[in-house]
Amino acid sequence: MALEAIELPGARLAFDPDWLAAGEGHALFEALREGLPWERHRITVYGRTLDAPRLSCWMGDVAYRYSGTLFEPHPWPDALAPIRERLQRELDAPFNSALANLYRDGADRLGFHRDSEPELGPEPLIASISLGDTRRFRMRERNGKRSLGLDLTHGSLLVMAGATQRNWLHAVPPTARAVGPRINLTFRNVRQSSSTSNSSAITNASSRPSRAG
Ligand SMILES: O=C(O)CCC(=O)C(=O)O
Numbered sequence: 001m002a003l004e005a006i007e008l009p010g011a012r013l014a015f016d017p018d019w020l021a022a023g024e025g026h027a028l029f030e031a032l033r034e035g036l037p038w039e040r041h042r043i044t045v046y047g048r049t050l051d052a053p054r055l056s057c058w059m060g061d062v063a064y065r066y067s068g069t070l071f072e073p074h075p076w077p078d079a080l081a082p083i084r085e086r087l088q089r090e091l092d093a094p095f096n097s098a099l100a101n102l103y104r105d106g107a108d109r110l111g112f113h114r115d116s117e118p119e120l121g122p123e124p125l126i127a128s129i130s131l132g133d134t135r136r137f138r139m140r141e142r143n144g145k146r147s148l149g150l151d152l153t154h155g156s157l158l159v160m161a162g163a164t165q166r167n168w169l170h171a172v173p174p175t176a177r178a179v180g181p182r183i184n185l186t187f188r189n190v191r192q193s194s195s196t197s198n199s200s201a202i203t204n205a206s207s208r209p210s211r212a213g
């Protein structure tokens with residue numbers, strides 16, 4: 001299948017449930033699960049510092065600040081090179097960074113947040129690849145009542161662009177269903193000039209009820 005638009009007011013979304021062939025996705029899942037230096041990030045929410053309820057790994061070419069912490073990137077693993085190249089080619093956009101999240105079971109989660117760090121620019125293009133067990137992705141309007149649920153299946157690609165981060169929040173809620181591990185990769189482009197400077201990003205990030213979820 002190809003990328004198809006998902007109609008949502010004030011957002012630009014596209015989804016391809018089969019972006020990666022199943023076998024390629026399984027090989028990538030195993031390579032990343034075994035090979036990435038998974039960490040439990042510390043996150044600051046409303047002034048409190050907590051362990052994130054999932055494992056993460058920040059990769060790429062530039063440091064990145066969120067929820068009050070500056071993350072030095074890990075180098076790109078070989079397994080991601082063809083994925084990054086294909087995304088850049090197909091979406092005609094650069095991606096100098098990626099955040100990997102490992103949801104070990106249904107208790108691991110990500111609370112409602114926006115990917116609205118200033119370093120991503122006003123209309124970030126974010127390419128989100130899911131591997132492993134399916135988890136439900138939730139979107140909720142920031143200033144309205146509309147919401148959307150989307151099953152992010154193995155090998156799928158979700159693209160968030162345009163005003164999506166301005167108008168919508170997103171989350172991966174916990175589930176009581178028996179689910180196995182899931183890896184999500186969000187490819188982003190971080191502007192180098194502001195990513196290493198000043199504290200406005202910290203203030204901005206720590207006021208969001210974001211990553212603890
Ligand atoms: O796991 C997902 O599908 C979403 C990840 C996400 O929103 C993020 O890393 O900012």
Ligand SMILES: [Fe+2]
Nearest residue numbers: 113114115170
């Ligand atoms: Fe996000």
